[in-house]
Amino acid sequence: MVDFDYVSEDTKRTVMGIWAGMSESDKTHFINQVALALSVWGDDVRGKRLVVEVLERMAENGTKTLADFGIYAKKAEDSRLARDRIAKMKRASLVLDGYRIKHGLPSMPHKELGI
Amino acid sequence: MARAAPEQEQVIKKKKPGTLDEQFAAFMRQPLPKVTQAELDDYAKLATKQPALSWRVFLKQVLESPLPAEPTLEGYVKAAISQTPVPVNKEPSSVVAMKDMVAKKTPSEAKLTDEAVGATLKLALLLETQDIRKMNFRKWCGEEGKEAVV
Numbered sequence: 001m002v003d004f005d006y007v008s009e010d011t012k013r014t015v016m017g018i019w020a021g022m023s024e025s026d027k028t029h030f031i032n033q034v035a036l037a038l039s040v041w042g043d044d045v046r047g048k049r050l051v052v053e054v055l056e057r058m059a060e061n062g063t064k065t066l067a068d069f070g071i072y073a074k075k076a077e078d079s080r081l082a083r084d085r086i087a088k089m090k091r092a093s094l095v096l097d098g099y100r101i102k103h104g105l106p107s108m109p110h111k112e113l114g115i
Numbered sequence: 116m117a118r119a120a121p122e123q124e125q126v127i128k129k130k131k132p133g134t135l136d137e138q139f140a141a142f143m144r145q146p147l148p149k150v151t152q153a154e155l156d157d158y159a160k161l162a163t164k165q166p167a168l169s170w171r172v173f174l175k176q177v178l179e180s181p182l183p184a185e186p187t188l189e190g191y192v193k194a195a196i197s198q199t200p201v202p203v204n205k206e207p208s209s210v211v212a213m214k215d216m217v218a219k220k221t222p223s224e225a226k227l228t229d230e231a232v233g234a235t236l237k238l239a240l241l242l243e244t245q246d247i248r249k250m251n252f253r254k255w256c257g258e259e260g261k262e263a264v265v
Binding site for chain 1: 135136138139140142143145147148149150154155157158159160161162163
């Protein structure tokens with residue numbers, strides 16, 4: 001079982017807040033993208049830590065929906081955790097791109113409008 | 116009030132039901148759907164065949180498309196889409212987002228990004244003044260066409 005004590009309270013609070021405000025379809029897109037990513041990255045402890053790292057980046061960047069997971073997962077290619085699985089990371093990015101294209105999801109993260 | 120030692124705080128947190136820690140753990144442990152190799156291959160193939168169309172490229176297409184019969188934002192979007200060499204049911208996400216914007220009218224309802232809203236509003240403003248065809252694309256993309264202003 002993976003322990004999440006290493007995740008900051010702020011990240012947990014932000015992620016749970018975003019999750020609570022998401023539509024059911026966005027929740028499904030998030031879950032599907034995590035499943036796709038883990039099936040390529042590897043469903044081991046490190047794969048799960050990569051998911052957490054992506055969530056941390058999303059929380060820091062102020063995204064408004066976890067359905068943006070695929071966009072941020074690409075940025076995880078430069079993670080220390082991904083060093084010895086670069087090919088898998090690139091393959092996952094491609095798969096997630098395909099998923100987002102098929103389902104008409106945006107290629108840019110959702111953020112608060114500044115107008 | 117005296118603050119508990121960090122070790123004690125951990126114990127308290129772990130034993131308290133419905134805490135943020137427990138909610139997060141439950142969130143992270145929710146069941147995931149099974150993924151087949153065929154699905155992975157299909158998605159990878161789709162992305163390889165159809166790279167995402169950026170807003171910059173899409174707007175360039177809008178500006179370079181023939182004048183639409185209907186000089187509205189939707190008319191320009193349709194005209195640009197007709198110039199886009201992708202099947203209608205596999206449109207790039209930027210096109211889908213813009214159509215969403217047109218259909219839903221307001222940026223917040225369409226959940227668009229800053230960049231997308233900026234681009235769409237600029238386009239809408241240009242349409243208002245009806246001088247979209249006179250616009251120099253360089254003004255939109257910076258002096259050397261490297262940085263999008265949108």
